[in-house]
Amino acid sequence: MSGIVLGFDDSPASRAAMQWAGRQALLTEVEVRVVYVVSSVAEWELAAIQIDPIPMRQEFERRLRGDWSAPLRELGVRYHTHVTVGRVADGLMHAAQEISADIIVVGMTTHGALAQLVGSSTMRALDGHAVRPVVAVPAGWSLRT
Numbered sequence: 458m459s460g461i462v463l464g465f466d467d468s469p470a471s472r473a474a475m476q477w478a479g480r481q482a483l484l485t486e487v488e489v490r491v492v493y494v495v496s497s498v499a500e501w502e503l504a505a506i507q508i509d510p511i512p513m514r515q516e517f518e519r520r521l522r523g524d525w526s527a528p529l530r531e532l533g534v535r536y537h538t539h540v541t542v543g544r545v546a547d548g549l550m551h552a553a554q555e556i557s558a559d560i561i562v563v564g565m566t567t568h569g570a571l572a573q574l575v576g577s578s579t580m581r582a583l584d585g586h587a588v589r590p591v592v593a594v595p596a597g598w599s600l601r602t
Contacts, residue, residue: 460558461489464549467525470564470596477594478562479532489536490556491526493517494548514540553589565593 463478465471475491482489495514521538529536541548549561 460487460556462549462553462556462558462561463489463491464545464561464563465491465493465521465525467520468564468566468596470566470594472528472564473596473598474562474564474592474594475526475528477592477598479529479534481560481562482529482534482536483532487535487559488556489529489534490552490558491521491529491536491538492549492552493521493538493540494545495540495542496545497543514542558589560590560592562592562594565595 461478461482463475465475478489495517518538518540521540526536526538539552553561
């Protein structure tokens with residue numbers, strides 16, 4: 458394996474996916490790229506009411522580097538964080554191409570993939586266009602030692 462891309466949004470499902478990705482990274486000795494995708498629609502809406510979206514993005518970056526990625530640090534996993542703007546599926550696929558990742562990992566809620574919280578088309582886009590496997594980790598999954 459050359460790397461893992463993890464879609465993250467600090468939901469219970471994405472936290473479970475982080476644990477799974479971290480464990481897989483340790484087993485395969487690869488790096489994890491933790492990607493938070495800010496919806497371009499949300500940014501357009503903020504801009505429409507004249508609110509600068511940059512501080513919001515900076516806060517996501519700070520949290521992603523800090524407490525959100527703490528489980529990977531605790532496991533001793535090599536990782537990088539990245540905040541991007543756009544469609545979730547596009548952001549994850551682009552990150553996977555950038556690092557030649559072997560898999561894309563997302564959390565899965567009781568209603569389906571985590572990405573469906575952002576838009577139901579995300580998993581369909583990943584399923585239909587991802588050129589690498591997509592692993593959907595259930596929200597209740599946890600490391601068992």
